[in-house]
Amino acid sequence: MSAPATPATEADAVTETPRLRTTLRRRLFWIGAIVLAILGALFTVFSSASGIPDGERFSVGNAGASGSRAVAEVLRQQGVDVVEASTLEAAQSAVDAAGGRAGILFSDASGYLDQDGRDAVRALAEGGADLVLVEPGSDELESMTDGIANAGAAEDSSSVAAGCTLPAAERAGTISQPSWAYRLLEAGEAGAASAGTDTVTCFAAGGDSFALLQQPAGDGTVTVLGAGDALTNGSVALQGNAALVLGLLGTHETLVWYQPGYEDFDGATPTLGELTPGWVTPVILVLLLTTVAAGLWRGRRFGPVVVENLPVTVRASETMEGRARLYARQSAHGRALDALRIGTISRLTAALNLPRYASVVEVSRSVANSTGRPVDEVHDILVGAVPRSERELLEYSDRLLVLEQQVAANRPR
Amino acid sequence: MTVTGRLVALVALGVVPVVLIGEFYDRALEALLVWIALVVSLVVIDLVAAASPRRLRIERTLPARVRLGESATSTLFLTNTGRRMLRAVVRDAWQPSAGPSTARQPVAIPAAERRGLTLTLTPFRRGERRTERITVRSTGPLGLAARQATLTAPGRIRVLPPFNARKHLPSRLARLRELDGRASVMIRGQGTEFDSLREYVRGDDVRSIDWRATARHSDVMVRTWRPERDRxxxxxxxxxxxxxxxxxxxxxxxxxxxxxxxxxxxxxxxxxxxxxxxxxxxxxxxxxxxxxxxxxxxxxxxxxxxxxxxxxxxxxxxxxxxxxxxxxxxxxxxxxxxxxxxxxxxxxxxxxxxxxxxxxxxxxxxxxxxxxxxxxxxxxxxxxxxxxxxxxxxxxxxxxxxxxxxxxxxxxxxxxxxxxxxxxxxxxxxxxxxx
The missing domain is CATH 3.40.50.410 (von Willebrand factor, type A domain)
Structure with missing residues (x-):
């Protein structure tokens, strides 16, 4: 019966899995939507110029009022090769590439460069380059100039006249209000010029302070420019600002625009990124791709899930268990003992061959006869006693069992 | 489409060239890109070279009925109608309570040939057990990627009640035969329909002696009874x-x-x-x-x-x-x-x-x-x-x-x-x- 017939059922293989083409067509909307979203995001990023706007002062890339793109662009148009450098190494290699004879614009408002770095920059000037320090602080003045000190903010005045023979300054004539003024240290002051004073001072800004000072340094020169505003896009067109800065910076075919960045800071100890070999990131990528491939491998389902209706599993004794728990929770000892007694009495009735409708009194009398126990006691066990606690319930339940066993043992055969 | 564990291993193996080339030539990223390109092209080649899982003709041989607790053999014949060798894993999607012996079976079918996949079903629930479809995962020659398709191939088997109580049948039938008069000893009261007359043998109930028949014959005759029929x-x-x-x-x-x-x-x-x-x-x-x-x-x-x-x-x-x-x-x-x-x-x-x-x-x-x-x-x-x-x-x-x-x-x-x-x-x- 288990295998009465083996009919061959031939089925035409109908494919349920859609072809790639069909899937693509079906998902066209979503694929299009995702592509559009990505394109939109890319467009938004690129349309807002270059990601993060460059807001640094004197930066070549900054087209705002505080930037210096105008000056750099004009210099480039005039044939000057403006090289941006954000690290000392880059600046050094750019100067070296120009054979040591280059203009260097140095601006380090955040003070990233340390003493050694500043010495290295001055060494470039001594090697033949023309170094222009834009609004230097006292640290820079101390290590990169010879006897020039900060003189605080320049006096208020709408324009300042050159008043010197420096060609660039002469051509400029007047410049707009400079920010900072500098002075030459008197002989005897700490840090005063060691080798005479062949420093040219221009643009007097009150007292003996100036907005532009130039002194020779080795084969090159060091120029201190207090009128930093003259470099900015916002002010370069005022008065002789443009003539001044173009004259100062356009002396060589190469201008290294050096603004020390974060990389110059604490350059002595290499960072973790510098210590790790170059292949670490690609290896991480390989492992990532492996994870993705493993996910595809294990995650691909082998066909659709099979559905099956399963029967409910209900144990028939659940209702009995439930009723038992209800009795227990309510501590219904009276009701529980009643049920036990009814069961015992009906079994005793059968065991003693009494009629099915025999009264309890008859049953207890019979049981007493059979077991030899007093009728009152038997009656008490079977109906009389009222349990007042669970302990008594257990006690009576045991007595009922004992009674049944005694009757069964004494049963006439 | 799906990929295999071999592909995962191949991708992971990319660590070796990336580290070596990164260490000696400082070109780790380029090595990575080349490796990815290599793996992707191998996958594409494998997918293109894999036999189509759609080009299959399916026949099933299956008993219509099986008694609960017993096993039945289901055979799935697959004919490769394509032009390439099919190396595949086949899943016959039986309902779990049909108790299939295995869920996935490997098979290799050359072009225009037929192979049978045998599956033992040991159902553990009564009723109609079904399978609606099979899924074929056809792996390419390199074993890197596979094409997968689900094909309709309905099959059903009726799982009958076990009738474990049949073990009681012989003893009850024996008792029934005793009633039926076929057993040697006849006891009056077993059955109420008059059956026949026969000669008295020792042990017969004397109350069943038919005196009129005894008179007609020269021997003591008894009536035999049998239980009613056609109730x-x-x-x-x-x-x-x-x-x-x-x-x-x-x-x-x-x-x-x-x-x-x-x-x-x-x-x-x-x-x-x-x-x-x-x-x-x-x-x-x-x-x-x-x-x-x-x-x-x-x-x-x-x-x-x-x-x-x-x-x-x-x-x-x-x-x-x-x-x-x-x-x-x-x-x-x-x-x-x-x-x-x-x-x-x-x-x-x-x-x-x-x-x-x-x-x-x-x-x-x-x-x-x-x-x-x-x-x-x-x-x-x-x-x-x-x-x-x-x-x-x-x-x-x-x-x-x-x-x-x-x-x-x-x-x-x-x-x-x-x-x-x-x-x-x-x-x-x-x-x-x-x-």
Whole structure:
């Protein structure tokens, strides 16, 4: 019966899995939507110029009022090769590439460069380059100039006249209000010029302070420019600002625009990124791709899930268990003992061959006869006693069992 | 499309060139990109070179029926109609309760050839077990990627009730033969239909001596009797909600099926006609007018897919159903559950209608857990449990008393005991000539 017939059922293989083409067509909307979203995001990023706007002062890339793109662009148009450098190494290699004879614009408002770095920059000037320090602080003045000190903010005045023979300054004539003024240290002051004073001072800004000072340094020169505003896009067109800065910076075919960045800071100890070999990131990528491939491998389902209706599993004794728990929770000892007694009495009735409708009194009398126990006691066990606690319930339940066993043992055969 | 573990290993292997080239030539990123390009192109080559899983012709060879607890062999013949060698893993998506021996089978089929995949099914649930589709994952020659397709290939197998109670059949048949006059010793009272006259042998009941025939012959003749034949047995199986409850991990309805099968096997051998009705609120199944081996095979076939429904049994329609089957006096067996007076009210209401015309036997499964619970009184929980068990027995006893007063016979027993008990009752009724 288990295998009465083996009919061959031939089925035409109908494919349920859609072809790639069909899937693509079906998902066209979503694929299009995702592509559009990505394109939109890319467009938004690129349309807002270059990601993060460059807001640094004197930066070549900054087209705002505080930037210096105008000056750099004009210099480039005039044939000057403006090289941006954000690290000392880059600046050094750019100067070296120009054979040591280059203009260097140095601006380090955040003070990233340390003493050694500043010495290295001055060494470039001594090697033949023309170094222009834009609004230097006292640290820079101390290590990169010879006897020039900060003189605080320049006096208020709408324009300042050159008043010197420096060609660039002469051509400029007047410049707009400079920010900072500098002075030459008197002989005897700490840090005063060691080798005479062949420093040219221009643009007097009150007292003996100036907005532009130039002194020779080795084969090159060091120029201190207090009128930093003259470099900015916002002010370069005022008065002789443009003539001044173009004259100062356009002396060589190469201008290294050096603004020390974060990389110059604490350059002595290499960072973790510098210590790790170059292949670490690609290896991480390989492992990532492996994870993705493993996910595809294990995650691909082998066909659709099979559905099956399963029967409910209900144990028939659940209702009995439930009723038992209800009795227990309510501590219904009276009701529980009643049920036990009814069961015992009906079994005793059968065991003693009494009629099915025999009264309890008859049953207890019979049981007493059979077991030899007093009728009152038997009656008490079977109906009389009222349990007042669970302990008594257990006690009576045991007595009922004992009674049944005694009757069964004494049963006439 | 899918990828294999080999591809994962290949991608991971990319660490070696990336580290080596990164260390010695400082070109780790380029090495990575080249590696990715290599892997992707290998995957594409593999996918293009893999045989199409769609170009398959499928045939199934499958037995129509299997008895629960036994195994059947299902063979799936796959013909590769494509032009390339198909190396694939095939999943035949049987329902879990069909008990397939394995879920995935590897197969290699050259172009235009056919291969058979054999699967052993050992179902663990009665009813119709199906498979709707197969999934073929065809791997490319490099074993890096695979094409996957799901193909429709329906198959079904009917899992019949196990009829474990058939082990009781030989002993009951022997007792039936004793009644039938075929056994050597005839005891008067076994059967009521006059059969024949034969010579007296020692041991025969002297009361059965036919004196008139003895006078005609020169020998002492006795009358022999045989049980009535061509009586009707109507088995009504309740398929309502109470039959879903499990006793000894077997639904009540399965016990009812076992009892019905044993009774039917016995009755049809005894020459009685058996009708089976499966009913709750609508007719779920019916076997009518079959006898002999055909009766049993039709019964198991009808019973196989029937599970209890979560609806209340409508007893009021049962007398009408029985009347449709026969108006002759017959044995009506009601296979149901006797629980509590509230649930069995309708049953109690219709039993008098049936007992007026028929001999009625109500068979019900009792829970051995309940019976055992009565005498287990070790602690507080057990005493309460014993009380609840006594209450349940009392409820059932009240229903039983009412049914008996209305003239019905009530048979109760655990799932293992009920089928032979019902068979014994049938034999007793037959012997007493009450059919």
């Amino acid at each position: 009707r047995v109507v088995i009504v199986i309740d398929t309502g909600r109470t039959q879903a409850a499990r006793i000894d991990d077997e639904p009540r309805i399965d016990t009812a099926f076992e009892s019905a099968l044993l009774l039917a096997a016995l009755a049809t051998r005894a020459g009685d006609r058996v009708d089976v009705i499966l009913y709750d609120r609508r007719l779920r199944g019916r076997v009518h007018g079959a006898s002999g081996p055909e009766l049993l095979s039709r019964m198991v076939d009808v019973m196989a897919p029937i599970d209890p429904d979560l609806i209340e049994m409508d007893w009021t329609a049962v007398p009408g159903l029985v009347r449709q089957v026969t108006t002759q006096r017959s044995l009506v067996v009601l296979a149901t559950a006797i629980d509590a007076p509230g649930i069995s009210r309708e049953l109690m209401a219709i039993v008098p209608q049936l007992t007026r015309d028929h001999t009625v036997v109500v068979s019900s499964v009792t829970d051995p857990d309940v019976l055992a619970g009565v005498h287990r009184r070790g602690d507080r929980e057990e005493v309460y449990r014993a009380a609840a068990a006594e209450r349940a027995l009392l409820d059932a006893a009240r229903v039983t008393t009412v049914l008996k007063r209305f003239g019905a016979d009530v048979i109760t027993g655990s799932p293992a005991e009920l089928p032979p008990a019902l068979a014994d009752r049938y034999i007793a009724l037959k012997a007493a000539g009450r059919l």
